[in-house]
Amino acid sequence: MRFPLNIFKLAVVLFMILLRTTESATAVEPGPAGGGMLTPWGEVLLQQQAAGPVLPHLEYPRPTLIRDRWRNLNGRWDIFLPDADGKIHVPDSAVPNHPARSILVPFPAGSVLSGVPAAAPQMHYRTLFTIPADWSGNRVHLHFGAVDWGAVVYVNGREVGRHLGGYTPFFLDITEAIHAIPASDQPDSAAQSNLLDVIVFDPTQSGDQIRGKQSTEPTGIWYGASSGIWQSVWLEPVPASHVRRIETETDIRTGTVDVRLDVSMPKPNHFVAVEIFAGEESIAELYGGLNGPLRLAIPVDKLVLWTPDSPFLYTIVVRLLEGETAIDRVQGYFAARTVAILPDENGYRRVNLNDRPIFLQGIIDQGYWPDGMYTAPSDAAVESDIRTMKSLGFNTIRKHAKVESERWYAWCDRIGMLVWQDIPNGNNGTTAAQHQFERELAAIVDARRRHPSIVVWTLFNEGRGQHRTAELVALLRKLDPDRLIDAASGWKDYGVGDFNDVHQFPGPAMPPQHDPNRASVLGSYGGITLIVPGHLWTEETWGYRHATDSEALLREYRLRNGQLRELLPRGLAAAAFHQFTDVESECNGLVTYDRRRLKIPPEDLKEINRISGRDRNHPGIQFPAREESLPDGPGS
CATH class of the missing domain: 3.20.20.80 (Glycosidases)
Known part of the structure; x- marks a missing residue:
């Protein structure tokens, strides 16, 4: 399968930026990009990688809106960079060719842990994924924690979306592009593999995008550029109607919590059940419609304000109901603080x-x-x-x-x-x-x-x-x-x-x-x-x-x-x-x-x-007490 893309023309049309070509990147084996300094955690990861494939960053990426089912796509992907002619040549075969030219996602190209010695202004990522059988009947969302800077995403050769911005998450509904999901009574092994291609553009300091302290010529207060995928990539099944966002606003004087929900494709017979927990204890619950904020009251004896000394978080669980049937359930958290x-x-x-x-x-x-x-x-x-x-x-x-x-x-x-x-x-x-x-x-x-x-x-x-x-x-x-x-x-x-x-x-x-x-x-x-x-x-x-x-x-x-x-x-x-x-x-x-x-x-x-309690020279200023011990790692 050929990719009908001219990288430089696409870059000009899509992003209106001037990209510079770079020297061709040579194929590398998994591991440090030419050696380099390692943290204790990086050293452990490389040791694990040497013993066999280990997926990095397995933790759930979106703790403010949690669903039970998801699939992590981190791990080793193929990566293709410009050759000497300034073009990216992608094999016709849809089968990834590990480890001839691969990168460990989500580490940015050029980092030690990525296994790729240097990034380029244009890079082409590729991997395969399958969809579990029990996701049948759901929409499938493909999430990216962050890609620096512009991304064009294809599933099975079909463009499913584009994104600009190197610091923000985005998701794409890929349901229409994936192969048929096996029936729920079939094993996952019956699933057909799907091909995911991500084309990344990152002009670093030559473009119009925000970039922080990234530079292709790092020195002093300017540091190396982190191009490409640099946060987790993951899949999630959702019903057609689902909760997209939970917003809360707490009045610390009254203990009331206003909950606003963003729901996709709401219907007249949709209702929500909202429940707030303090630890394991349910302290407030309300059923309501989707036509405005829902106001819940935290009992006075359960109202705990969030501070550095007492970072108390309330858990919030939202169920989207169609009649009496829960069609979606999400969990998040919030704090009471101003x-x-x-x-x-x-x-x-x-x-x-x-x-x-x-x-x-x-x-x-x-x-x-x-x-x-x-x-x-x-x-x-x-x-x-x-x-x-x-x-x-x-x-x-x-x-x-x-x-x-x-x-x-x-x-x-x-x-x-x-x-x-x-x-x-x-x-x-x-x-x-x-x-x-x-x-x-x-x-x-x-x-x-x-x-x-x-x-x-x-x-x-x-x-x-x-x-x-x-x-x-x-x-x-x-x-x-x-x-x-x-x-x-x-x-x-x-x-x-x-x-x-x-x-x-x-x-x-x-x-x-x-x-x-x-x-x-x-x-x-x-x-x-x-x-x-x-x-x-x-x-x-x-x-x-x-x-x-x-x-x-x-x-x-x-x-x-x-x-x-x-x-x-x-x-x-x-x-x-x-x-x-x-x-x-x-x-x-x-x-x-x-x-x-x-x-x-x-x-x-x-x-x-440490300044205990109030500073005696200025009693109006408070300083938190310092009682935590130094964790393992630095200085240990």
Whole structure:
């Protein structure tokens, strides 16, 4: 079977971007792309792969909307890259040819764990899949967690959809393109294989898309590009009428919960049953129609507010009923919490969580991995990173210039870490690029706003791609009126949004002028480099300020933290230390890039960051207690 595609013509027509050809990629065996630095979890995965095929990232990818039945498509796929003539030559045979030229999905091309030495602006993925017999009678959805950047998807040679945006999930209804599903009384072995082809386009810095810190020429604060499929791919059966989304809004004063459902193909005889659980206990239940929000009441004695110290999550179960028959059942979760900017007794604007002031003691996390680049080597690695940051005394993660998988935010929800979320930057130098930024901004907010851990959106960082700031703040406020907005972190301030944000290296510092309507925050400070031999990505390292050894780094950190506390009575409401880990050549993390060494003893970091109860110099600011132990992994 031939693919009737001219890659370059299609790229121009579909995406209106100029793509550069690259040198041809040679076939590789599964395993590290030319060796490279490994995290402990990446090392385990490669050992497992050497013993036999192991599927990475087997966990359910969408924890806010769970169904019982699904099928993971992660694993080894074929991949085809441009040859010397700049064209991608795909064999006529529909049978994948492992391992002649293969990639381990969902790791991006060019990462160690992918097995592919380098990415290209255009790549063609291919795999086979079957549909279980008990899915007969359902629609079949094909889900992608994220593909950087543009994707055209074919099933059995038939185009089933296209998507633009490297940070957002999408799904395609492939029911009409798959082969007939075996009858339910037949074994799965009777199923006919279906051919899945995904053609990916990623211009990185030469295109109009948002890309964060990705670069084809990484150096300093710019890191390697993560092209192609970089989050889980999976299948799901759904009835023709099914629940597509659960939205909740909780009033923490009354305990009422408004539930809004998005249902595909609703019918007049459709009803829903909504049930809320606190742990295993059912605490509220309601049957109703689909013509408006359903209001449930949480008993006063069961109302628990979500905080970093007590990250309590309610489970919500929704059944879609046709008459008395349940045709769909989904499960999600939500939290009771509010976030706002309110004045303290001195008139300074403070971040308030559930109407109580809290200082955002943050740490910057770039979300890069030496073996998986944008993709963590495992879900356990994701959990370990978040627990480590919390155990070191931070209550906030500033997720910098990257949007993570939904499971990352679910771990923050569960562990109790506030998230100060950046919108990744693009160049935004043209009208087309600005429109693309706005489209991707709306898609990112829509995909992640159900996570209670996210309390702040950052529109622009240090002026990169900054444009029409006031207009975009208004747009973002409309998209998500329940979170704070950091309009411009560390650059040109137009007096809009909820934060007046400065950066200072090594700092700390705060905005020179008090703004009576906005909180004063320090979006980035620190950046102190300590080289740890044996744990370097490259010998050509970079940083803002250098420490000679662990003791010198500890002294610097203690000094900066003490100076930070002196700014609290003057109105400082939040700060983000730069940064959690080293990233490639940038070596100013508290943890080495391979996650194997903490540069400062964890007990010292915890002690420096710990402020018990209320700070005596400013009693209006609360700091969460720090009682968790450091998990296995870094520093162990």
